[in-house]
Amino acid sequence: MGDLVIRRATAEDLPAIVGMLADDPVGAQRESPDDLTPYVAAFERIVADPNQHLVVAVRENQVVGTLQLTLVPGLSRQGATRSIIESVRIHADERGSGLGTQFIEWAVDESRRQGCQLVQLTSDASRTDAHRFYTRLGFEASHVGFKLQL
Amino acid sequence: MGDLVIRRATAEDLPAIVGMLADDPVGAQRESPDDLTPYVAAFERIVADPNQHLVVAVRENQVVGTLQLTLVPGLSRQGATRSIIESVRIHADERGSGLGTQFIEWAVDESRRQGCQLVQLTSDASRTDAHRFYTRLGFEASHVGFKLQL
Numbered sequence: 001m002g003d004l005v006i007r008r009a010t011a012e013d014l015p016a017i018v019g020m021l022a023d024d025p026v027g028a029q030r031e032s033p034d035d036l037t038p039y040v041a042a043f044e045r046i047v048a049d050p051n052q053h054l055v056v057a058v059r060e061n062q063v064v065g066t067l068q069l070t071l072v073p074g075l076s077r078q079g080a081t082r083s084i085i086e087s088v089r090i091h092a093d094e095r096g097s098g099l100g101t102q103f104i105e106w107a108v109d110e111s112r113r114q115g116c117q118l119v120q121l122t123s124d125a126s127r128t129d130a131h132r133f134y135t136r137l138g139f140e141a142s143h144v145g146f147k148l149q150l
Numbered sequence: 151m152g153d154l155v156i157r158r159a160t161a162e163d164l165p166a167i168v169g170m171l172a173d174d175p176v177g178a179q180r181e182s183p184d185d186l187t188p189y190v191a192a193f194e195r196i197v198a199d200p201n202q203h204l205v206v207a208v209r210e211n212q213v214v215g216t217l218q219l220t221l222v223p224g225l226s227r228q229g230a231t232r233s234i235i236e237s238v239r240i241h242a243d244e245r246g247s248g249l250g251t252q253f254i255e256w257a258v259d260e261s262r263r264q265g266c267q268l269v270q271l272t273s274d275a276s277r278t279d280a281h282r283f284y285t286r287l288g289f290e291a292s293h294v295g296f297k298l299q300l
Contacts, residue, residue, distance in 0.1 A: 014225075021226050030227050042229025049201060049223060072220050073199060075164075076171050076237045077180050079192025084234070087226045112300050119300065122272060122293035134296045143272035145293025146284045150262050150269065 002060040004099065006106050009054045009066065014039050016063035017056065020089035026124050027089075053110065057103055064091040065099055069107050071114055082118040083111035104137055152210040154249065156256050159204045159216065164189055166213035167206065170239035176274050177239075203260065207253055214241040215249055219257050221264055232268040233261035254287055 009017060018039050022031035032038070046052045051072070057065035067088040073081045085107050090100050111119045122145035123130045131141060159167060168189050172181040182188070196202045201222070207215035217238040223231045235257050240250050261269045272295035273280045281291060 017225060027226060032228050038229035039225055042223055042225050042231070045223035045229075045231065046225070051199060051201065052223065054225070068224055070220075070222050072234070072236070073192055073195035073202065074218055074237060075167060075189055075192050075196070075204070076177060078182055079188035079195075081192070081195065084222070086222070087224060108298065108300070117300050119298045120272070120296065122270070122295045125292055125294055131294055131296075137298075139296035139298045141275075141294050142297050143274055143295025144281055144291050145272045145295040146270065146281075146289035147292055148258065148269045148287075148289045150258070150267050 004064075004102060005058045006055055006103065007058065009043075009056045011040070011043060013056050013063050013066075014043060017066045017089075020063075020066055020091055021087065023092060024089060026126065055106075057099060059094070059099075062091075064094045065089065065103050067103060067107060069110060071111075071116065077117060080117040081115055082120055083107070083114065083116045085119065085121040088121075100133060101137065104134075108137075154214075154252060155208045156205055156253065157208065159193075159206045161190070161193060163206050163213050163216075164193060167216045167239075170213075170216055170241055171237065173242060174239060176276065205256075207249060209244070209249075212241075214244045215239065215253050217253060217257060219260060221261075221266065227267060230267040231265055232270055233257070233264065233266045235269065235271040238271075250283060251287065254284075258287075 014036055018033045018036060021027050022033040046054050051070060053069040055067060056063045068086045070084045071081055072084060108119055164186055168181060168183045168186060171177050172183040196204050201220060203219040205217060206213045218236045220234045221231055222234060258269055
């Protein structure tokens with residue numbers, strides 16, 4: 001397999017990113033890959049915020065993964081900045097290739113470079129494979145994640 | 151009891167906020183209320199970021215609660231912006247007064263006003279009273295929250 005490049009997402013990557021968001025048992029029902037309009041508007045909000053890092057993993061000119069890293073300055077833990085990893089998706093062709101591990105390790109390293117003292121993420125309770133994966137990478141399942149739809 | 155005001159935190163509120171962060175079974179070991187230096191630096195990072203809303207609840211000129219609301223633009227869920235509630239603390243004198251409910255309802259309403267489609271938070275697995283509280287307010291404990299200390 002060719003080398004992996006992890007870089008900032010551009011507007012040209014949106015079809016591939018949205019395709020991966022939709023190709024997912026949890027995400028399938030809530031995405032609209034045939035109408036990119038809401039994603040283009042959201043992309044503009046993301047790039048306007050310096051604390052958002054929307055990235056893609058690219059191999060042989062194909063987008064094969066995406067994640068969003070958010071930096072959150074805060075007061076607790078003696079003024080710690082934390083990062084939040086959100087919307088991690090790996091292309092179906094790449095599952096089992098080790099890309100997930102490389103990708104999360106990149107996000108952890110980037111968080112350290114940005115001065116974060118904590119990395120956090122939530123994973124749907126149904127994604128038990130993902131839970132084992134994050135535990136193997138050193139994450140602790142210490143919290144319960146609550147959501148409220150508006 | 152006097153009226154409750156919920157407003158943006160100022161630098162003058164820092165001693166009261168840090169006092170509440172430290173007066174907590176989970177937070178006690180990781181805060182330094184006798185040295186505010188790291189909190190002052192963090193406060194400057196928070197106010198410089200328009201997506202951070204650090205607020206206090208004030209009753210009779212006393213700071214009796216604090217929370218941080220973070221807006222996170224994203225691509226998933228058709229370009230939804232979500233809000234994250236973090237570092238919720240209620241002064242010991244106010245527990246059981248209904249302030250927690252008013253405060254979280256304020257954060258949910260503010261998220262709606264800001265155009266969010268989702269509100270989320272994580273709560274330490276040991277805080278079972280808090281879990282019941284969030285469930286009563288309509289939150290769903292649908293996720294597992296993972297953390298990695300750097």
